[in-house]
Amino acid sequence: MMHPPCTDRKRPETEGIPAVVPPLPLNEPERLETLRRYALLDTPPEAAYDRMTRLAARLLGTPVSLISLLDDTRQWFKSRHGLDTPWTGRDLSFCAYTILQDDVMVVSDALRDERFADNALVTGEPGIRFYAGVPLRTADHLALGSLCVIDHVPRHGFGDEEKSVLRDLADMVMHEIEARHAADVANREIEERRRAETALAAALEEKETLLREIHHRVKNNLQSLWGLLQIEKSKMADGHARERMDAVSQRINVMGSIHRQLYASPNLARIDLAAHLDELCRSLMDLHDRPDRVRILIEADPLDCTLDTAIPLGLIANEVISNSLKHAFPGERRGTVRVTLRRLPDVDRRAGPGELLLADDGVGMPRTAGVEDPEGIGMILIHALAKQIEAGVSVEHGRGLAVRIRFAE
Structure with missing residues (x-):
């Protein structure tokens, strides 16, 4: 050469x-x-x-x-x-x-x-x-x-023997130089990565603090709005208007509950949907005060979802369960509202596509009563919320009423 x-x-x-x-x-x-x-x-x-x-x-x-x-x-x-x-x-x-x-x-x-x-x-x-x-x-x-x-x-x-020795020694020197250089490059990369990770951790900590503050303020603002609605409700004499005010207040309470969970959660990006549904059901039972005749059973797989998915699903659940508690068990009728949350069978992970089934064994609702009426505000609201997360909605009749929501992150 x-x-x-x-x-x-x-x-x-x-x-x-x-x-x-x-x-x-x-x-x-x-x-x-x-x-x-x-x-x-x-x-x-x-x-x-x-x-x-x-x-x-x-x-x-x-x-x-x-x-x-x-x-x-x-x-x-x-x-x-x-x-x-x-x-x-x-x-x-x-x-x-x-x-x-x-x-x-x-x-x-x-x-x-x-x-x-x-x-x-x-x-x-x-x-x-x-x-x-x-x-x-x-x-x-x-x-x-x-x-x-x-x-x-x-x-x-x-001669040739001496030259061969010198070449071999030079190869050994270059091997040492290359090894030293590779170690230096690796150390620099490690140090750069450490600095980048430190900077990222600081940025994430700052972001987490900001997000936590945002969730805290949203929660407080929703609580304040809920309180103002209660004040306005107390001034109303019309029973239907008071009922509608309760419905609006409960929807605000659903959103506030999600932000309250996120504020207290170590993960500000995702929410435990099962825990949210459990809190929602307890709140609705307190609101409708029927623990002696109607019970709510929850069967939920562990499933995390984002805020964008949790809020519409929570509002849909609130709408369906509220209607069941109000209309499915008239008089002294006893019964059960079932809330079933499961991951779809082909998904082997905590977060991902899932199904929410909301069913009761009540008398069923007349078409003018709520979610069963395609023109009613309940079903319009459910379809609008499902559309936000590209979820499928089906209403099933039998003994009582069931609303099935299939959704994906």
Whole structure:
């Protein structure tokens, strides 16, 4: 494989600095960006890298071994064995030539190589005469720097076996770099997720507080409205008007009950429909005061629903049960109103499509009395409420009356 194309840069002769500045790869901007992304520059020493340079020096018999990272102006040593200086200028860097190679670069005698003969690192300290380095490349073939070994005397016997050792060690260095980078990325993602979760939790807490306050205020406002209606009712002499005022008050009470449950619930998004129906039935029994002759039986599966579904279903139940209590058991007749809530058979979860059956074993109601009259206000209201939640309504006749509501979230 060929190394990336490069361009030569010339500069005037300067004492101690080579006349030919090391060439730049054409992908230099991308290479530098990748190097910065790995976040290794100017980091403290790490034992894993120091072991690599010690091992390289020991196996290849050199006094110096370096892991060099090459940025735009310098070569910085992530690990250095046998060398005190932490970095040098890029102009003096052997590594600047190594990153242009696809394999090991060997300089047997730097004084006899025109690229390095006048280099201050050769003519002065640390007195480099022999150099062998291999690029440290990422998976997308971008060179971060090099792993190299250095000697103060020329060496002409650096053969295939030594090159193979250097390549293997370079692979180990890159494995460590990649593992470190992956861990850093994972830690950053975890930290970002933690911050996002903290922000989300704060937002949810704020939203929950706001929703709870809204439900509380709605509940209070409905209670106030209910009280005003009771005051107005007390001023009425007409019995039918007082009855209609009771019906309106009870509908307001149904909505207030839902908001009261939501205000007290840990889940402000959904309501326990079974609990709501139980409270509604107790309220209606108190209102109509027939505990000695009529009973209400509730059989309800656990089923949660949203506020948008609970209010229409609650109002429908209120309408049907109220009519049963008022009309299905005249005189001293005894009987039962059944409220059955169940999940549909093919749904194996708490929330979802369900069926509400409201039935009594009373005398049945004349067509002018309420929910059975298709033109009556009761049935008009039931169909209008069912339409809001796209529910199906069926009225069944037999012993008494049954209204079946099939609904879905």
